[in-house]
Amino acid sequence: MKRYFFLTGILFFLFPTLLQSQINKKKKEVLLRPTICTVYKMPEFIGDLKYYLDSTGLYPIEAREKNQQGRPIVQFEIGKEGEVTNVCIKRTSGFAPLDSEAVRIIKLMPNWKAGLKAGKKDTFQYLLPITFSLSEI
Secondary structure, three states, rough: HHHHHHHHHHHHHHHHHHHHHHHHHHHHHHHOOOOOOEEEEEEEEEHHHHHHHHOOOOOHHHHOOOOOOOEEEEEEOOOOOEEEEEEEEEEEEOOOOHHHHHHHHHHHHOOOOOOHHHHHOOEEEEEEEEOOOOHOO
């Protein structure tokens, strides 16, 4: 019986010490891991984006006649070579002619300067709000 208490006492005092040394080893392993940082360089529109949108966009006649204004948000991707792909409406303006004109403008865009992810060309997703306002006409 004394042996049992003696062994239990030893384990009671030694086990936390062994456990703590294992935790310390794991902490050191975590601290020694290298940190990886990914650097992004976002794609760039070549030229003036606002000028492009203003000069390319045509206010739909149907929307103008009904005094309809809106701000659709267009989602698209800039590919590895700077091409514009996968154009769609992320949030509608509430008026179909304005949405379709926004998609048309984006689809006509020239290629962008491609973006970089970790030093390599990669595809990036963009959201671009396009405002249709009658006060600006």
